[in-house]
Amino acid sequence: MVEGIDGSGKTTQLGLLAKWLIAAGHPVFVTEWNSSALVKAATKTGKKKNALTPMTFSLLHATDFADRLLYNIIPPLKAGMIVLADRYAYTAFARDAARGVDRRWVRELYSFAVKPDMAVYFRVPIEVSIDRLLARRVKLKFYEAGMDMGWSANATESFKIFQGKVLDEYDRLVDEFGLSVVPASGSITEQQRTFRKLVSQYLEIENDDEQLDEQLG
């Protein structure tokens, strides 16, 4: 699974990785953060009316995750597929804590999650992420920019403050959960090379284990 703030390029990187894995004959399943049909209605109303508090925001995302875990993550894993998750529980750990929710509480909340085999974090300086988002003419959304916190009425300014806090939280998570860090300031190809190297190391180790099992078997 991949992690990183908005504009870190993680989605692009995950897409390229999926191409590579599929070309190599691996069965792949991709799942995105906050995409279950179940909570879409509530998230939508809540977001539209700007009615979500940090707690309800956190709980809705956990509900979405629980739904996807049961329908989109566990079944493909059981079927022996490689599940590529665009964001995972760490997104909640980082964002919710940045909004003032208790860190210990969020971690216990997600204790039902499956521990990922590999967690890759695309670390990008805040300026780079803003430049990328603005270049794509992405309009910064209310909650993504942390506007609900009332830190600044200016979306770009608020985004900077909020994502700055989110980055600090990610830095904690790197040590706490052993996330692999890919510096997201290099070119797309450079990052993808690093990413594939990390993944192939992991897959090789796994293959070796299987061979070992066969030898011992």
Add this chain to the structure above:
Amino acid sequence: MTTNSSTSSLVDEGGATEVRAGSYYGYGIPYLPIQGYPGKIIAIEGTDGVGRSTQISLLREWLEVQGYGVVETGWTRSDLMQPTIDLAKASNTLNKLTFVLLYATDFADRLEKEIIPALKAGFIVLSDRYIFTALARAGVRGVDRTWVRSLYGFAIAPHLVFYLKIDEKTLIRRVLQSRGMDYWESGMDMKLGDDIYESFRAYQRSLLREYASMADEFGFRVLDARRKVDVIQEELRRQIAAFLAESESPTPVRPE
């Protein structure tokens, strides 16, 4: 991802909770400090068919006549979640985890938008069911107890919890009389059996067992709900009046 949860007072072993009424059960909501808020929470718990809403409207009247400001809150009535919960129930797409989490979201919304502001303003909050309903339903479905208690660590411990208790037979008759069996209240999602009546009975029985197991843990005041409405009301008023008289006299300083 499992983290140590032994610090949460909700999950302390040994029965009685050490949590003080009016404070958070667990880690709480760091951005909403609630110490010293003058309001009170009085929760009326119990299964279907015990007459909770009748008792609450009588209590409200009685309290208001005495000059207390009263706010009522219920279970699954938040604007944010009502449509989603209805939709999810109708389409049977809930699993036990999302079931628990949707109700927790709904409760969080009401806690922040109704209950906490009312406590701050000095109201008496009469809660028709409280988190114990969620804990009981989750317990029956086999959701990890420690996890659910940690999840609800953002809830505020009520000042009084009355549990209106009835036996299985009475409960079943009252539910059948009032609104019949529905899919979720019959625990049909748990696939206890194809016979809807048997499933319903097994479900209600385990619900009662869950409530009973929480009585000590959360200091329920247990009332026999098979008695007449006015007898129960009288008992509620007696206990509430005693509590209010005590809390309005100057509080003695106690060591923490």
